[in-house]
Amino acid sequence: MFFHITLERNMQLHPRHFGRNLKENLVTKLMKDVEGTCSGRHGFVVAITGIENVGKGLIRDGTGFVTFPVKYQCVVFRPFKGQILEAVVTMVNKMGFFAEAGPVQIFVSNHLIPDDMEFQSGDMPNYTTSDGSVKIQKDSEVRLKLIGTRVDATEIFCIGTIKDDFLGVINDPTTS
């Protein structure tokens, strides 16, 4: 799920960036540092929307670096258990398939794939129904429900299912 929240971070700036463009340099550095990262608590930082406040700089002892506490607003993405989202299949395996929904990876084990779909290996391994009407292969879009999330310090993994109603393939790449 996406959230728009205010976060704070202490940015260290080298004295060579001091001058007229101090604030811009600071913001650029912040964006470079933070966008695309993930924290366990907030989730993935997708984009910084604005700087709320830049505090007074504190000169570090010994070095000339200066630390600025920066408050900024950003869009974050954090997956939750029970959430339904669409994902793109990246790899199909005998044990299940892997899908990606933006920065987060989701694994659907074969046990949570409907029983009528069977694995078919080949150069393009896929899961397909007995009558061949539904097929899950690489680059297929599927709607799945998250049943578990694992949050490390800087990574989030998820487990999903397509065994419930209204879940499964949305868009077949071959037919579209």
Place this chain on the structure above:
Amino acid sequence: MSLEPFNRLVKLAARAFYDDITTKGDNQPKTGRSDNRGISVVVLDALTRRQWVREEDLAKDLKLHNKQLRRMLRFFEEEKLITRDHRKETAKGAKIFSAAVAATNDFHHTGKEGEEKVKLHTHSYCCLDYAQIYDVVRYRLHRMRKKLKDELENKNTIQEYICPNCSRRYTALDAIRLVTPDDDYFHCENCNGELVAESDKLAAQEAGDGDDNARRRRREKLKSMLQKMEEQLKPLADQLTRVKDLPVPEFGNLQAWEARAHAHARGGLGDGSSNDPSKSSQGYGGTPMPFLGDTKVEVAFGKEEDLKSETASTSLKVLPPWMIKQGMNLSKEQRGEVKEEVKMDGTSTSSTVSDDKKSSVNTDDKRSIQDEYVKAYYAALLKKQQELEEASKKQQELLISNTSNMDSGTSSARQVGMKFKREEDEGDEDVEWEESNVTSNTNENYKVNDLNVQAEPSGGDEDEDDIDWEEG
């Protein structure tokens, strides 16, 4: 007694969940003769009748092997039904525990107390942990219901994987980082073995069936299972609700319980002066509530302190005769004369008995004996003094008569006179010697001189020397 509903809970739980636990290992053959399934129920029931109990004693009571029982208790400890305490003790410590147990048990505890070994052995004690049992049983029921309900509602559990080589477990969450090899399987991190999916589904998956039918059948199976479970566990669930509001019986730490039990035993003995420790258990009552125990402890200790203070208040004691040395300034009390005056009324024995009744048993027993001894001694002393005086008078008469006959004995008469004085002076202190000297005559003088020299070297030296010379 608040123990009863909790004990019932324990018994119900034991019969519901643990009645097919055996003490044999899984790889051993379970023959009809040696199958002891359900022994855990017996053990748990036995524990409901005891509080803290030594495992060896429990094994003896239940006629089980030590190791079997220990295995069972270890299992219960893992199930969080009991608490165990292991401590190194000498035989003395173990005896103290046995005494504590005897004081709180409702029946006679016949443990072999006198046969403990001298070295420090690790004794293991165990006790039912009622608070934990309540929680554990509730959690178990909750998990059982949750599993069935999840399956029913298709809530979908997270898949688990097991490595067949090192039997390490992984969940699907870990699977994501295990997928790097090229082939289609997950590999174990340690041994690189292929992981096998663990199917933990209660309803058997029927492959190849029509979709709806299979699902419906599974759902019905699960529903019936859930229904049966609720029905069979109803008495246990009822007992749980009944017990929910009651205060949990708490026996506390092993040391705390032992201290309390000792205090009760002592308090019981002091009140009723009964030798049977089991009687004091009645006073202790069936409810081992901590606050009750504490107040009793105070009372018992208070009594003991009073007794101690009584005995400590008497300052000077009567000295026993073997302690009395010459030249000691004995106070009246030490000589026991104060007591003698008190007891002049009746016979010595009766007065000592009355003394006994007045004060505590231990110290006054000793005192009465001392008093008697002292009195007897002084009586004998007086007697001997009288005898001595008579004897000395006799001697005087004899000697005077002798000297009157003899002419050359003027000096000797003087000697005799002087000697007599000395003898009389010394009569008080040298009773034994005077007695032996009364018999003979002239020889006695010589002996007396020597003895006198030894007894009082300070006094009368010159006279003695003169006497020696004249005799020689």
